[in-house]
Amino acid sequence: MPRGTPRLSRRLIIGLGLLQATLVLALIVTEPLRENNRPLNLLSWLAAEQAGQILAPAIGRNAAGNLALQTTPELRDYLASRPDFWFVVTDGDRLLRGGAVQDRNKDVVDDDGVVVPSRMSGQASPMLLVTPAGRVGAMLGNAQSGLLEGLSFWLADRLWHGLVGLLLLAAGNALVIVLGVRFLLRPVRAAADAARALQPAQRGLVLPEDGVPAEILPLVSATNAALARLEHAHAQQRRFMANAAHELRTPIAILALRLDAVPDDALRERLQQDVRRLTLLANQLLDLQRLQQADPAWERLDLVALSREVLAEMAPLAVDGGHELVFASALPRLEVRADDQALRSVFSNLIGNALTHGGPASQVTVRINPDRSLEVADRGPGIPPEVRDKIFEPFQRGMRDGPGAGLGLAIVRQVLQAHGAGIRLMETGAGACFRIEFPEAQPL
Amino acid sequence: MRILLVEDEVELAGALRAALDRRGILADWVGSLAEAREALSGPLAATGLRAILLDRRLPDGDGLSLLPALRQLPEAPPVIMLTARGQTAERVEGLDAGADDYLVKPFAVEELLARLRVVTRRRLDPGAEPMALGRLQFDPVHREAHVEGSVLALPRRELALLELLLRRAGRVVLREAMESFIFGFDDAPTSNTLDSHVSRLRRRLAEAEAGIAIHALRGLGYMARAE
Structure with missing residues (x-):
């Protein structure tokens, strides 16, 4: 497949990936708006989120199984920079408190085990934290943050989690799309295989339409219609050529x-040569x-x-x-x-060429090799490299100006192809050497 | 020599008759099966036709349908069919139906003459007609070669070689054919005994100034031509 050809599955993967990334981003960005038990104060929400994220990793348990604070550097820094920040954490049984000093005698624990501090100094935000000690309820007070700091902290956290989800989604997408596309396009591949196997001489050229997806069916049907028209035209042309x-x-x-009746011997001989060429050409057609x-x-x-x-016939x-x-x-x-x-014509064409172009007093050799190949070689000037690729093209005369040129080698090649045999010009360094390779003899 | 040409293509028939006429061959021409039947049942048959050139595709039918009636004639002339190329079936049918030879159109006059010579000679005593090449005459009946009237004495095998080459003068005689012709089963020919016989024959012909060249074609055989 050439570079730059769009791949259906790649496009689907990219398109779907972009859509999902946008959705995830939208979900993240609108998170504060969708939080229902919070005042719509973005800054304080951000600050509480940040405080929760910093606090959670530091909540552990001691040997007795009670909640214990295992201070992390992040928490230490956070506490140091915010002297008013306080928190109370509970797993339902015990309370753990920290930060700014509170009067614990006036605490109240409600029915859900949430601690309501006695003296709420400043703002307090309740939240659930996932910690090394398990899920705990928490009340965070006086969490403060600058808008920029809070935003970047929050985005970094959410995006990280979002990214993992996105990657998983993308992998899933890719798998489903690649397999799905491959499965759905199997009939298209079958049609392509059929198209690849088409030969110009074949009759009833048609690509299979079974199971081809409806979106691609018009292409296959149109191709089939075009093939039918081509075949018709080809048949007409062939009839014309034959006639x-x-x-x-x-x-x-x-x-x-x-x-x-031409009295001049030399002229008659030359004209007869011309007629032989003409005859050969008509016969080969x-x-x-x-x-x-x-x-x-x-x-x-x-x-x-x-x-x-x-x-032997060419000997005279x-x-x-x-x-x-x-x-x-x-x-x-x-x-x-x-x-x-047909085969006799091919050989007399090649031998005739060699006699005409082999130079004066030349030697023309027909050799049959053990590998089912036959060579016709002369010792003439050979075929110039610049026309070598073209000598089998119709009307490409090159050096071979004379009998058998023009249509000659093109027809020779086509006749041989009809026999399943190939012909090519060999590099010999001296003279022209045509080599014909015959396939194993097939049953008649 | 007088022959009958059955061919519906007027211009082809005209050109062919003119070419044959230059060789002293008189060709009576008819353009259809009906005319051919009439000619063969009429006075023409009595004049001693030497051969019939018969086109297959005639306006009133297949030329082959003429053959059974022809075979009834007391001295049926040999038939050369004129066929179209590639009609292998047509060719085989024709030979099966009793035609003596076939010629694919278009053909050269020389080719037609060669075929005519072969089919007409076949009816007479094959191989009995004297042969000539260069200044040499060969009499197959007495197996004698003459150059300008004087006898050219040749050993048995060289004489056999000469006869073979003369019969196919101007054409290649393949080595295998020559070897089987001049060597009996008791001889075991090595490949250069043939060549040495040929070179001795060549030398004798040159000495007698017979005007014959024997060309060697490697891997094929030899070809005799007038010098």
């Missing part, structure tokens, strides 16, 4: 026969059309005998041009599933 190639043969046949049919009539052929025959042409032909096979037989005429 054109077929129609070409009669004029070519007439031309070939009329050439016979027909071959291709035939091989791209739904069910070509394959034969089981011996590549050794077939390629040797084609090479080679000897005329002062060239040498060499045939070498590492195998006594090589069975391939092929179309006889």
Whole structure:
């Protein structure tokens, strides 16, 4: 997948995460507003919250199990800076008091075990604290704080707790989204696999629509409709090509026969060469059309005998041009599933190219290797590196200006592809060498 | 030589007749099955047709339907079918139905002539016609080679080689074919005995100024041509 392609699951995770973070933040920020048993005095609420948070860790128990103050540095600092601050803590049984001195004889404990100090000096805030000694009720008096200090203390505390919750939520989100998206998009993946396997020569191209989510279904359906239109156009074009190639043969046949009347031997020979090219091209177009049919009539052929025959047929042409032909096979037989005429055309095309472009008095070799590959090599100037990648493209003539150029190698490659075989140009350092690799012979 | 051409494509037929005419071959031309039947039952059959060139796709049916009637003739001429490319089934059907050979359109005149020579000779005594290449004449009946009238004496195997090469003059004769032709079962040919026979034959032909070149094609075989 290319970088920068948006991922559905990532977007969902980020979107949902942002939404949840906003909600949590809103809950935190509106906390003072939602506290029902407190006066809406933000500053005193903040101060009490701060005092509670500092006090809670210092409330422990002694060996007898009674509440005991285990002073922390934070509490010590807090008490030192606020001489009026006092607190009373109770677990229901015992009282623990600290801070500014109070007259304990006048305390009252109400039914819930909450201590109501006798002389409330200044403001007092009741609250529940979670301490090392367990949950305790507390009354905090004269807790004071600056707005900034109180706010930052409170936010730091809440955000820390909020953050942990958020992270847990985010992990949960990610898991559900990743698995969910993967599950929901499974049909889409199946459609993509089907699309990847599509071959241009295939008939009835269609992507599976079963189970594709409704949001994505229009894309798959539209693709299927487009495929159907393409296939129709492709079939039409193929019919046209077949007809054109077929129609070409009669004029070519007439031309070939009329050439016979040309009195100038050299001119006639040249024109006959041209007609051979034309014939080869028309034949290959027909071959291709035939091989791209739904069910070509394959034969089981011996590549050794077939390629040797084609090479032998080219011998008069080679000897005329002062060239040498060499045939070498590492195998006594090589069975391939092929179309006889189409394969012969391919070889005569390649050998013809080699004879034309192999330079004067060259040597053209057809070699069959043990790995089911066949090579056609010449000793000419070779193919310039800048056109090497393009010689199999239609109408890419490059150095191969002459018989078999233009459409020649493009058709050669297509005909071979129809056979399941590949062709490539080898780096040899001397001359051009085309290598064809045949697959194992499949059943007919 | 006189032949019958059954072909509905007027221009093709015209060009073909003109090309054959230049080679001294007279081609009578009909454009349909009906005309062909008429011609074969009429006076044409009596004139000694040497061959029939038969197109398969005719306006009034398949050219093959002519074959059974043709076989009834006392001296049925050989038939070369003119077929379309890639119709393997058509080709096989034609040969099964009794055609002697086939030619795929478009074809060169030389190719047609070669096929004509083969099918017409097959009907006579195969291999009995004298052969000539360069300044050399070969008489297969007496198995004698002459250069400009004087006999070229050759050992048995070299003579056999020469005959084989002359029969396929201008085309490659594969090594295997040559070896099986000149060596009996009792000989165990090594790969260079063939080559040494060929080089001796080559030398003798050069000495006699026979005007024949024997080209070696490595991994394939040899090819004889006029120099």
